[in-house]
Amino acid sequence: MELFKYMEQDEYEQVVFCQDKDSGLKAIIAIHDTTLGPALGGTRMWTYASEEDAVIDALRLSKGMTYKNAAAGLNLGGGKTVIIGDPKKDKNEAMLRAFGRYIQGLNGRYITAEDVGTTVEDMDTIYQETNYVTGISQAFGSSGNPSPATAYGVYRGMKAAAKEAFGTDNLEGRVVAVQGVGNVAYHLCRHLHEEGAQLVVTDIDQDAVQRAVDDFEAKAVDPNDIYDVDCDIYAPCALGASVNDDTISRLSASVIAGSANNQLAESRHGDILYEKGIVYAPDYVINAGGVINVADELYGYNRERAMKKIETIYDKIAKVFEISKRDDIPTNVAADRMAEERISSIHHARSTFLQNEHHVISRR
Numbered sequence: 001m002e003l004f005k006y007m008e009q010d011e012y013e014q015v016v017f018c019q020d021k022d023s024g025l026k027a028i029i030a031i032h033d034t035t036l037g038p039a040l041g042g043t044r045m046w047t048y049a050s051e052e053d054a055v056i057d058a059l060r061l062s063k064g065m066t067y068k069n070a071a072a073g074l075n076l077g078g079g080k081t082v083i084i085g086d087p088k089k090d091k092n093e094a095m096l097r098a099f100g101r102y103i104q105g106l107n108g109r110y111i112t113a114e115d116v117g118t119t120v121e122d123m124d125t126i127y128q129e130t131n132y133v134t135g136i137s138q139a140f141g142s143s144g145n146p147s148p149a150t151a152y153g154v155y156r157g158m159k160a161a162a163k164e165a166f167g168t169d170n171l172e173g174r175v176v177a178v179q180g181v182g183n184v185a186y187h188l189c190r191h192l193h194e195e196g197a198q199l200v201v202t203d204i205d206q207d208a209v210q211r212a213v214d215d216f217e218a219k220a221v222d223p224n225d226i227y228d229v230d231c232d233i234y235a236p237c238a239l240g241a242s243v244n245d246d247t248i249s250r251l252s253a254s255v256i257a258g259s260a261n262n263q264l265a266e267s268r269h270g271d272i273l274y275e276k277g278i279v280y281a282p283d284y285v286i287n288a289g290g291v292i293n294v295a296d297e298l299y300g301y302n303r304e305r306a307m308k309k310i311e312t313i314y315d316k317i318a319k320v321f322e323i324s325k326r327d328d329i330p331t332n333v334a335a336d337r338m339a340e341e342r343i344s345s346i347h348h349a350r351s352t353f354l355q356n357e358h359h360v361i362s363r364r
């Protein structure tokens with residue numbers, strides 16, 4: 001791939017390749033934009049088909065974090081790491097500590113946290129080498145696992161989307177088809193079950209499926225059948241690109257609202273959803289609960305303050321729908337507009353000169 005051409009196109013600031021042969025570390029840290037503050041975004045560990053796929057994933061995910069953090073009202077830029085490997089087999093202490101030292105070397109330009117394939121315990125290991133890590137154990141006065149917070153934000157955003165589509169945000173009796181019942185979706189299912197929604201779930205991990213069936217009376221379907229389920233709401237909570245040319249025509253849902261990052265295979269799929277009248281709650285707005293929660297650590301973690309902020313995902317999603325209707329644009333484009341407007345207005349507000357120690361002439 002022509003990396004610099006790719007970076008120029010979407011104005012990526014920096015890509016860092018980290019390798020440590022002994023531990024097997026192969027990581028890519030992508031920093032998209034730091035206009036609003038240090039780039040904060042999780043670390044994903046995944047078995048990529050090629051190194052190019054891993055680079056593209058890191059780049060796409062880091063840009064998503066720029067927009068997510070901006071839309072959530074955080075003073076943070078966007079970044080993300082991918083570690084190439086199987087989290088079940090290839091992860092080890094030395095690998096995570098070597099990775100922590102690379103983060104430390106960036107001197108605060110990038111702060112990490114959990115994502116698919118990494119855990120609170122992994123963040124604790126990284127913390128042995130760097131302070132620039134969030135989502136570490138609560139025993140350290142930290143916020144712990146971000147997944148329940150993400151799930152609560154998705155639940156709030158799903159209610160706002162239901163209000164838009166059905167005129168009421170009550171989810172009792174609504175059929176919700178959930179793709180991937182991992183860390184986030186398990187907690188999402190709990191909220192939905194408590195409100196009386198009917199759940200249809202799928203996962204490539206049978207244990208995850210069984211847990212949802214046992215705990216929430218969910219009905220299980222095969223992974224490839226989730227798109228054909230007769231449902232009100234489709235909740236993509238696995239990996240990205242599940243809304244694509246093949247699946248859109250199969251979905252019967254009036255609402256798409258889930259936790260996965262990069263749900264639309266391409267931006268044009270947002271246009272198709274808009275034309276079809278399917279209410280799409282943009283991924284990075286609805287799934288910001290986790291990052292809002294870990295970002296609170298930068299102020300000395302306060303759970304009540306973080307949860308209050310996560311509640312407002314309902315209003316953020318409603319605002320996106322308002323912009324979408326006002327400007328007659330798909331909701332994914334409306335969300336981008338909301339995020340870009342904030343980045344550009346803050347960029348402008350911070351452009352005036354402020355003195356720092358390098359400008360004190362008396363020091364000369």
Ligand SMILES: NC(=O)c1ccc[n+]([C@@H]2O[C@H](COP(=O)([O-])OP(=O)(O)OC[C@H]3O[C@@H](n4cnc5c(N)ncnc54)[C@H](O)[C@@H]3O)[C@@H](O)[C@H]2O)c1
Nearest residue numbers: 146147150180182183184203204205238259260261287290
């Ligand atoms: N954890 C967070 O706080 C958080 C925050 C924001 C966004 N997200 C995003 O939400 C999604 C889920 O995150 P998570 O932390 O729950 O991850 P997870 O790994 O715990 O859960 C994902 C689940 O999806 C399953 N899966 C993968 N491919 C699948 C497929 N083709 N069909 C069905 N199931 C499949 C996996 O087996 C796993 O159980 C990811 O896209 C992640 O980036 C997570």
Ligand SMILES: CC(C)C[C@H](N)C(=O)O
Nearest residue numbers: 042113114115146290291
């Ligand atoms: C910082 C995190 C909790 C990141 C999370 N994995 C996300 O995609 O938002």
